[in-house]
Amino acid sequence: MPILESTYKPPFFFKNGFIATVYSGLFRSVSLKQDRERITLSDGDFLDLDWSYSKEKSKALIILLHGLEGHGQRPYMTGTAKHFNTNGIDAICVNFRGCSGENNLYYRSYHSGFTDDLQAVIQHAISKKGYTKIYLKGISLGANIILKYLGEHSNIPEEVKAGVAVSVPVDLHGSCKELHKLKNKPFHDRFLKDLVTHLKEKQLRFPNELSLNAVKNIKTLIEFDNVYTSKAHGFKDALDYYEKCSSLQFLPNIKIPALIINALNDSFLSPECYPVKEAKQTPDVYLEMPNHGGHAGFIAKNNLYYNEIRALEFCSKFSK
Incomplete structure (x- = not known):
């Protein structure tokens, strides 16, 4: 149209x-x-x-x-x-x-x-x-x-x-790259804080799926998607997830x-x-x-x- x-x-x-x-x-x-x-x-x-x-x-x-x-x-x-x-x-x-x-x-x-x-x-x-x-x-x-x-x-x-x-x-990948830019740091950090907080709760419930050390090492949203989102839902990594789900x-x-x-x-x-x-x-x-x-x-x-x-x-x- x-x-x-x-x-x-x-x-x-x-x-x-x-x-x-x-x-x-x-x-x-x-x-x-x-x-x-x-x-x-x-x-x-x-x-x-x-x-x-x-x-x-x-x-x-x-x-x-x-x-x-x-x-x-x-x-x-x-x-x-x-x-x-x-x-x-x-x-x-x-x-x-x-x-x-x-x-x-x-x-x-x-x-x-x-x-x-x-x-x-x-x-x-x-x-x-x-x-x-x-x-x-x-x-x-x-x-x-x-x-x-x-x-x-x-x-x-x-x-x-x-x-x-x-x-x-x-x-999704394009948007992810934008969120990692300095202009979006307040939003990036707010999202990441909330996501990691919830992921720590999941780690306590599913310790065999994910180590606490892995969670503590997550510093960016793409790292979160590499560590959790992609692996928990059957994707190779964050880029594979972005490519298939966009x-x-x-x-x-x-x-x-x-x-x-x-x-x-x-x-x-x-x-x-x-x-x-x-x-x-x-x-x-x-x-x-x-x-x-x-x-x-x-x-x-x-x-x-x-x-x-x-x-x-x-x-x-x-x-x-």
Whole structure:
């Protein structure tokens, strides 16, 4: 599809990508009542799903996937859920394995290309809950999962109508290299601290899988992916993981409407993360590249974010 012209105009102070990113991650607050449901997966592990509902009974549902080290109560999740609830659509904020406040059962957990759990949630929503219209939205890591899912599967349920991917690192290695640059050191170090803290907990539970010394020697995100993410999930190393799980290669196969919103001042994204060629050559891939927004920082008015407004607009076009 043609590249979409963005109409996003942030408040003056939030034109700075760093400020927009930090404010959205640390200071935004959204009030939303959620009900938690735990589902058992085919391998015996579990997922915690945080549900919120529209006032009227609905057969339409949006499934939301968070980013690295996120969870179902992050404002970028609840903000979207609340906006869709207000407009007659139920929502699930998915907590990836180990992200709901309780450790998952196995050494493995989640990663940027693991689509099996998304597929399980979709099937649960259709077969157990009876939803007939399902929309998907992800932020960052969760967005990569959605695009990969839409492009790698040929048997996507007909109930899945559209997908939205926001601040998505479609080239994982490129994004990783950006995160290791000096400009992103505060973000890199925050991610790494949280990841290593959780990995130490895993090491205590699975000492035969990983030594404490190996964990202590992790100094960068790529080292984390070399030591844990790749090995725990069947990849040779971090580069093999990035290569096989980047959604960029799956975009040409997408046959369900998918909107990508990547800000041009997102410091997490490399040039390869703006898939202009793929969007122009793929009828169902829509690419919007606002000048501003940082990483998931599309601040608008009344505590609504531009990407949340656009997600509802886009999904509503494919509601039949």
